[in-house]
Structure formats: structure tokens, C-alpha cells
Amino acid sequence: MKIARYEDKGRVRYGLVDPEGGNVREIAAADPFGRVEATGVVRRIEEVRLLAPVVPGKIVAVGLNYRDHAREMGKMIPEEPLLFLKAPSALNDPGGEIVYPSQSQRVDYEAELAVVIGRKAKNVEERNAAAHILGYTCINDVTARDLQVKDVQYTRAKGFDTFAPLGPWIVTGFDPTEASVRCLVNGEVRQDGNTREMGASVYRLVEFISSVMTLFPGDVIATGTPPGVGSLHVGDVVTIEVGGIGALTNRVVAP
Known part of the structure; x- marks a missing residue:
């Protein structure tokens, strides 16, 4: 569905x-x-x-969940899922404009599979995680990379308005264990990964995150990005594709 x-x-x-x-x-x-x-x-x-197919109370994102992405960023692979939050006000629609902030000199795309929570989840075991998921969609974890490096913390770099394009719709009955995750910029493939390469699976992420914070219906988990991240420029058209779900396309515009 x-x-x-x-x-x-x-x-x-x-x-x-x-x-x-x-x-x-x-x-x-x-x-x-x-x-x-x-x-x-x-x-x-x-x-x-x-x-955007849902208005989340919170967007819980996972850093360095693909080993090759951790290596390309020159970082250690985390022993446990590395969590951060994207502001709900960063939510953007399919076809919406990504506004390149004047504070940044480098804005990157990050193609990711997104999980949409369907039932309240607290201390959920991995084997029961699927029962708490409504479905899946695409998300672009847009990042001001220079500000991420400068601030160390992720809040500003990940939190600008328009920095969380989500969509185009939620797919239920979806198998998240082996799905292609791609990013195209102006029609050129920049990322081409698969969820089987994730360090922590979707169900493990639900278990881990729900042990920290309660997940509510409509909350979104951004599950991490495969290798190949790179910069965007004003005028670029960026598309996130997840096999079996669809394509999420947005254009980058000046402030």
C-alpha cells in the first residue's frame, strides 16, 4: 500500500x-x-x-551507519548507533525547494531510507520492531558540511529549514533488509548503496532508539547514508531513490 x-x-x-x-x-x-x-x-x-507524507514530531537520524561512509568521512565505525535529531521545521515536500543557506559554503546531499513509526514504541525488542512501523519512504538528510565540521555538533548543520525533504509517499509491507538507496544530481548517479550494508538494521535501530526515547506515530527514523556524499550547488536537481518505494526530487535555490 x-x-x-x-x-x-x-x-x-x-x-x-x-x-x-x-x-x-x-x-x-x-x-x-x-x-x-x-x-x-x-x-x-x-x-x-x-x-511530505507525514508531519513528524521528531526526526531521529543515524550517523555513520554505513561502514564505507564512515571510512570516507575519516571516522571510526560507531560501536552503537550514533543518534542525532533533525528539526521537524526542516521538513520539506517532494518537489519543494532546498534553500542554500547564506551561512554555509558547502551543502551536501545524503540519500537515506526513512522509517515511519505507526505505533507508540518504548523499549521494543528487535524481534517485535516491525509491528511498530507503519512503512517506509525516502529522505534527503541535507547537511551544511562546513558547519558540521566547525560546530562539531550536528544541530545547525542538519537543522536549516528545507533540509529534510521526505517522500514521495509511505510504502507499507516493505522489506528494508535489501533495498537499493541512490542519489542522483542533475541525472548523474552520485550514491549507489544497499540497506544490506547498514551496520545496524532497521529493526535494531527501532530497538536502540526506543530504549532511549519513546517513538510516537508519525516519528521518522533516517537510517544513515551510503558512501558517495558530495556537494550541491544552487540550481542543482537532486533525486533520492529507494528501490521499491520511488523517487524524491528537489531543486536547490539561493536564499
């Missing part, structure tokens, strides 16, 4: 995207975390504006 969030004639709704991707069928519920029933209202995808 593909669950989209969209704006239609000034109203924000959730809907089910047809397998072919041409239509979206409105659902009655105000969110997708309970029973999902179609209302009978159908729209063509091109007639609506796709929004």
Missing part, C-alpha cells in the same frame, strides 16, 4: 496511491495510523500537490 499526503483545492488529505501511480484515492481518516478506508473521492496525481 502507498499512502500519500497531499493538498487538493486548499485541503490537506491522506490518500492511497494506485499501484500504477496515476490516481490517489482519498481516505476518510485524518491520519493513516488507524483504520484506512477510501471515501470514493479520486484525484489524478498531477491534479494535487504531494506533501
